[in-house]
Amino acid sequence: MVQFLFLVIAALGLLTALGTVLARNLVHAALFLVAFFFTIACQFVLLEAEFLAALQVLVYIGAVAIILMFGIMLTRNIQGDDTTIVSAAWKIPALAAGLFVFGILVFGINNAVAPAGHSPWSESNMRPSIATDAGSSKATAVRREAVNNMARTVGNELMTRYVVGFEVAGLLLTVALVGAIALAHREEAEPDARSRGEQPARRASASPQPQAAGPSLVSSGTSPPR
Amino acid sequence: MDPNLSNVDFRDFWQLAPATVLSVWGLVVLLADLALAGRMSAPARRRAIGWLTLAGVALALLAAAGLIQVQQLAKAETQGTPGWLSPSLAEYFSRAGGAIFLGTLSADLQTGVLNVLFIIMLGLVVWQSMAWSFTEDWGEYFALVTWATVGMMLLAASEELVTLFLTLETMTICLYLTTAFEKTRRRSAEGGLKYFVYGSVSSALFLFGLSLLYGLTGTTQFESIREVLASTGPAARGLSGNVTGATALLLMLVGFGFKIAAVPFHQWAPDAYEGAPAPVTAWIATGSKLASFVALMKVFLHALQPWSHPSNELLGPGWLGVIAIVSAVTMTYGNFAALVQRNFKRMLAYSSIANAGYMLVGVAAASVSTRGAEAAGSVLFYLVVYAFANIGAFAVAAWLVRDKKTDDIDDLNGLGMQSPLLAICILVLMLSLIGIPPFAGFFGKLYMFMEAINQQHAKAWPTLMGLVALGLMNSVVSAFYYVRVLKAMFLREPGGSRRLGLAGGSIEIPIVIGTLVAIFFGIYPGRLMSVMQGAAVSMLTTTTSTSGGFASMISAPSGTGYAPLPPAMASAPASPKSTRLDPEQAKKYADRMKKAEAQAKALASPGAQPKNAPPGEAKDALAKKAEAQQEDQ
Amino acid sequence: MASDIPLNWFLYFAAASFSIGLVGVLVRRNAIAVLMAIEIMLNAANVNLVAFWRYRNAPPGAGPLPGVILALFVITVAAAEVAVGIGMILLCYRRWRAADVDRYDSMSG
Numbered sequence: 001m002v003q004f005l006f007l008v009i010a011a012l013g014l015l016t017a018l019g020t021v022l023a024r025n026l027v028h029a030a031l032f033l034v035a036f037f038f039t040i041a042c043q044f045v046l047l048e049a050e051f052l053a054a055l056q057v058l059v060y061i062g063a064v065a066i067i068l069m070f071g072i073m074l075t076r077n078i079q080g081d082d083t084t085i086v087s088a089a090w091k092i093p094a095l096a097a098g099l100f101v102f103g104i105l106v107f108g109i110n111n112a113v114a115p116a117g118h119s120p121w122s123e124s125n126m127r128p129s130i131a132t133d134a135g136s137s138k139a140t141a142v143r144r145e146a147v148n149n150m151a152r153t154v155g156n157e158l159m160t161r162y163v164v165g166f167e168v169a170g171l172l173l174t175v176a177l178v179g180a181i182a183l184a185h186r187e188e189a190e191p192d193a194r195s196r197g198e199q200p201a202r203r204a205s206a207s208p209q210p211q212a213a214g215p216s217l218v219s220s221g222t223s224p225p226r
Numbered sequence: 227m228d229p230n231l232s233n234v235d236f237r238d239f240w241q242l243a244p245a246t247v248l249s250v251w252g253l254v255v256l257l258a259d260l261a262l263a264g265r266m267s268a269p270a271r272r273r274a275i276g277w278l279t280l281a282g283v284a285l286a287l288l289a290a291a292g293l294i295q296v297q298q299l300a301k302a303e304t305q306g307t308p309g310w311l312s313p314s315l316a317e318y319f320s321r322a323g324g325a326i327f328l329g330t331l332s333a334d335l336q337t338g339v340l341n342v343l344f345i346i347m348l349g350l351v352v353w354q355s356m357a358w359s360f361t362e363d364w365g366e367y368f369a370l371v372t373w374a375t376v377g378m379m380l381l382a383a384s385e386e387l388v389t390l391f392l393t394l395e396t397m398t399i400c401l402y403l404t405t406a407f408e409k410t411r412r413r414s415a416e417g418g419l420k421y422f423v424y425g426s427v428s429s430a431l432f433l434f435g436l437s438l439l440y441g442l443t444g445t446t447q448f449e450s451i452r453e454v455l456a457s458t459g460p461a462a463r464g465l466s467g468n469v470t471g472a473t474a475l476l477l478m479l480v481g482f483g484f485k486i487a488a489v490p491f492h493q494w495a496p497d498a499y500e501g502a503p504a505p506v507t508a509w510i511a512t513g514s515k516l517a518s519f520v521a522l523m524k525v526f527l528h529a530l531q532p533w534s535h536p537s538n539e540l541l542g543p544g545w546l547g548v549i550a551i552v553s554a555v556t557m558t559y560g561n562f563a564a565l566v567q568r569n570f571k572r573m574l575a576y577s578s579i580a581n582a583g584y585m586l587v588g589v590a591a592a593s594v595s596t597r598g599a600e601a602a603g604s605v606l607f608y609l610v611v612y613a614f615a616n617i618g619a620f621a622v623a624a625w626l627v628r629d630k631k632t633d634d635i636d637d638l639n640g641l642g643m644q645s646p647l648l649a650i651c652i653l654v655l656m657l658s659l660i661g662i663p664p665f666a667g668f669f670g671k672l673y674m675f676m677e678a679i680n681q682q683h684a685k686a687w688p689t690l691m692g693l694v695a696l697g698l699m700n701s702v703v704s705a706f707y708y709v710r711v712l713k714a715m716f717l718r719e720p721g722g723s724r725r726l727g728l729a730g731g732s733i734e735i736p737i738v739i740g741t742l743v744a745i746f747f748g749i750y751p752g753r754l755m756s757v758m759q760g761a762a763v764s765m766l767t768t769t770t771s772t773s774g775g776f777a778s779m780i781s782a783p784s785g786t787g788y789a790p791l792p793p794a795m796a797s798a799p800a801s802p803k804s805t806r807l808d809p810e811q812a813k814k815y816a817d818r819m820k821k822a823e824a825q826a827k828a829l830a831s832p833g834a835q836p837k838n839a840p841p842g843e844a845k846d847a848l849a850k851k852a853e854a855q856q857e858d859q
Numbered sequence: 860m861a862s863d864i865p866l867n868w869f870l871y872f873a874a875a876s877f878s879i880g881l882v883g884v885l886v887r888r889n890a891i892a893v894l895m896a897i898e899i900m901l902n903a904a905n906v907n908l909v910a911f912w913r914y915r916n917a918p919p920g921a922g923p924l925p926g927v928i929l930a931l932f933v934i935t936v937a938a939a940e941v942a943v944g945i946g947m948i949l950l951c952y953r954r955w956r957a958a959d960v961d962r963y964d965s966m967s968g
Contacts, residue, residue, distance in 0.1 A: 021883035179403030180946035
C-alpha cells in the first residue's frame with residue numbers, strides 16, 4: 001500500500017518536474033513547480049518528517065513560488081516565445097548529459113559501497129524501526145524521539161549544536177533582504193535630491209553604451225563586443 | 227533539564243568574537259546610513275560610512291588579536307590567571323582550542339591567523355571602496371562586504387558540512403549582490419547575474435554531492451567522515467571501485483571549482499571580475515578564494531583524504547588524478563587566455579584562474595604527501611602573498627575607473643612618468659605575481675613546487691613532476707601579460723583625453739601595503755611560512771568528540787594529530803584509532819616540522835639575509851605564536 | 860510494515876529529479892526558468908538527505924538528525940537565493956528588456 005502510494009507520488013513528482021523544465025509558458029512552469037514542491041512535501045511525509053513537510057509547504061509554496069511568480073509577472077515574459085528554450089541543436093547534448101548523469105547515479109546507487117558494519121543502500125529495504133518494543137538501545141530511543149517529536153528535537157539542535165549555523169542563517173536572510181531591496185529598487189523613480197551634484201555628469205560619461213536599452217538593441221540581438 | 231539536550235559550552239561564543247563584531251557592525255553601518263541618507267550627498271556619505279566601517283574593522287581586528295592574546299596568556303599562566311579575566315573564562319581559555327560547538331567549528335591557530343588576515347584584507351577593500359562613488363547605497367554596500375567577511379571567517383573555521391554549506395552560501399550571496407551594485411553600468415548587473423546563475427547551479431551540484439557523501443558515511447563532521455572512509459576496505463577507497471563515492475566527490479569538486487574558478491567551471495569569472503566594481507572584484511579574487519581554498523583543503527585533505535589513494539597507475543584511481551588534470555588545464559588555459567586580454571580587470575581574472583591552477587598543484591602534493599601539512603602550509607603561504615598582491619593590483623583598476631571611466635591596460639600608458647613611485651610599487655606587484663626572485667610571489671611558488679617535488683611517494687611522483695614542469699612553463703608564459711602592463715606604464719606616452727589624477731590615500735594605501743608585503747615576505751619568507759605551516763597543521767586536524775561530551779574533545783592540544791594514512795592502510799583496513807592522536811607520531815611529526823623549518827630557512831638565505839627577522843615587526847607576534855604552538859608539542 | 864518502501868526508490872526519485880533539473884538548467888535560457896530548475900535540484904538533494912537520515916544509522920557524535928537539519932538550512936538558503944536572484948533578474952531586465960541569460964553580452968573575451 002505504502003509502496004503504491006510512493007509510486008504514484010514519485011510519478012507525479014517526475015511529471016511535474018518535467019513540466020517545469022519543458023513548459024514554454026513560464027506561468028505554467030511555475031505552477032508545475034508548485035505541484036513539484038507539493039510532491040516533495042508528500043515524500044517528506046512518507047519519510048516521517050512531517051515537520052519538514054510543513055516547512056516545505058510554507059516556505060517553498062508560500063514564499064519561493066510566490067516570489068518566482070512576481071518575477072515572471074514583472075519581467076512580462078509570460079508568453080512562451082522561442083527565447084525561453086534554446087535551439088534543438090543544443091537540446092540533444094543537454095538531454096544526453098541529463099541521461100548520462102542519471103545513469104551514473106542509478107548505477108552508483110545500486111552498487112554503493114557501505115562503510116564497515118552497514119548494509120549497502122540496495123539492501124536497505126526497511127527503515128530502522130522506532131517501535132517501543134523494537135529494542136531499548138539508545139540509538140533507537142534517540143531516533144524515536146526525533147521522529148515523534150521532530151519540532152522539539154530540531155529546536156534543541158538549532159539551539160545547541162547548530163547554534164552558529166542558526167545565527168548564520170539569520171544573517172543570510174538579512175543579507176538577502178537588504179541586498180535584494182538595494183538592487184531592485186529603482187533610483188530613477190524617486191526625485192533624488194542628494195545625488196544631483198556630481199552624479200548626472202558621471203553617469204552620462206560612465207557607460208559606453210546607452211543606458212536604457214531600447215527594443216532595437218534587443219531585436220538586433222548582439223551589441224558589439226567591447 | 228532535558229537529558230537529550232546536547233551539552234554546549236556557551237563560552238564558545240567568545241571564540242567567535244571577531245565574527246560577531248563584524249556582523250553587528252554591519253547593522254550599525256546600515257542604520258547609520260539610514261540616518262544620514264537625507265542629509266548628506268552620496269560622496270560625503272561614502273566617506274562617512276566608509277570611515278565608520280573602518281572603525282568596525284579596527285574593532286574586529288582588536289577582537290581577533292585580543293582573542294589570540296588572551297589564549298596565549300591563559301595558556302601560559304597555569305598557576306595564576308590574569309586578574310581581569312573571570313575565573314571561569316580563564317579556565318575556559320586555558321584549555322580551549324580545537325573544536326567548539328560540539329565539533330561544528332574549530333577555534334585554533336588556523337582560525338586565529340586567518341581571522342586576522344581576513345580582517346586586514348577587509349580593511350584594505352573597504353579603504354579602496356572609498357575611492358570613488360560607484361553606487362549610492364553605501365550603507366548596504368559596506369554592510370554586505372562586511373557580512374561577506376563573516377561568511378569567509380566562519381567558512382574557514384567550519385568543521386562540518388552543514389556549517390560549511392551555510393557559510394559558503396552566505397559568503398557568495400553577499401558577493402553576488404555587491405557585484406551588481408554599480409547600478410550605473412550595465413556590465414555590473416550582467417556580471418552579477420552571471421556570477422549568480424553559475425554560482426547557484428554549482429552550489430546545487432555541490433549540495434547533491436554532499437547529500438551522497440552524507441549517505442555514504444552517515445555523518446557530516448569531517449573527522450567522522452574521515453574515520454568512516456578509512457575504515458572501509460581498500461576496494462572502496464579508490465574511485466573506480468566506488469561510483470557513488472566518485473560521483474559525490476566530483477560533484478563537490480564542481481562546487482569548489484566554481485568558487486575558486488578552476489577551469490571547466492570558470493566561465494563566470496572573467497565577466498564577474500570585469501563587471502564588478504574594482505573593490506568587489508578584489509574581494510572576490512582574494513577573500514573568497516582564500517576561504518574557498520581553505521574549505522577545499524579541509525574537505526579534500528582532511529575528510530576525504532582516505533580517498534586520495536595514489537596508487538600504481540600514473541594518475542591513480544583516487545581524486546589525485548582528477549585534481550592533477552584540473553590543475554594542469556586550469557593554469558594553462560588561464561595563462562594563455564590572459565595573453566589576449568585588453569581589459570586590465572579581465573586580464574587579472576584570467577591570471578587569477580591560472581593562479582588557482584598553481585595552488586591546486588600544492589593541494590595535489592599535500593594529498594599524497596608524507597608531509598601533508600607542510601604542503602598545505604605552502605598553499606596557504608601562496609594564497610596570502612597572492613591575495614595582498616591582487617588587492618594592490620585591483621586598487622590600480624579602481625584608480626583607472628575613477629579617473630578614466632574605463633579600465634583597459636592601455637589606460638595605464640605613461641603612468642611611469644606621471645607618478646613614478648606608485649609605478650614602481652606596481653612594478654613590484656607585477657614582478658611578485660610573475661614570481662621573480664626577490665619578491666614574495668617567487669617564494670610562494672618555490673615552496674609549493676618544492677613540496678611537490680620532495681614527495682617521497684614514488685608512484686605519484688611522475689604526476690607531480692609533470693605538474694611542476696607545467697607550472698614553471700606557465701610562469702614564463704604569464705610573464706608576457708604582466709610585462710604588457712609594465713610596458714604600458716614605462717614605455718608608452720600618456721594618451722587619451724583623460725588623465726589619471728592624484729591617486730589619493732584610498733588607492734595608494736592598498737598598493738603600498740601590497741608592495742610592502744611582497745617585499746617583506748620576499749626577504750623574510752621563513753617567518754610567514756612557519757606560521758602558515760602551523761596553521762595548516764591545525765587546519766588538517768580536529769579533535770572532535772565522538773562521545774558527545776565537551777571535555778573529551780579539548781583535552782589534547784591541537785596541532786599534532788595530522789598524519790596521512792600510513793601506507794599499510796592502503797592494503798589492510800586499519801582501526802580508526804590510528805588516525806587519532808598518539809604521542810609517538812606527534813613527536814615524529816614535530817621533528818619533521820623542525821627539519822622543514824630549517825630547510826625553509828636555508829632556502830630563504832641565498833641573498834645572505836639575517837636568519838631572524840628584526841624584532842618588533844608586526845607579524846612577529848604571529849610567528850612567535852606559531853613557535854609556541856610547536857613547542858607545545 | 861511488511862512492505863516498506865526500499866531506500867533505493869527514494870534515491871532513484873531524487874536522482875531522476877536532479878537530472879531533470881540539470882537538463883532544465885542546460886536547456887532553458889530564461890533566467891527565471893533556470894532559477895526554477897535550480898530549485899528542482901535543491902529539492903532532489905533534500906529528498907536524498909532526509910531519506911538517508913531515516914534509513915541509515917548515524918555514527919555517534921553527529922546529533923540525532925543531521926540530514927534533517929541540513930535540509931532545513933537548504934530550504935532557508937533556497938529562499939534567500941530566490942529573493943536575491945529575482946532582484947538581480949529585475950535589475951538586468953530593466954537594462955536589457957529581456958530576461959534571457961544569453962542576451963547579456965556587453966562583455967566578451
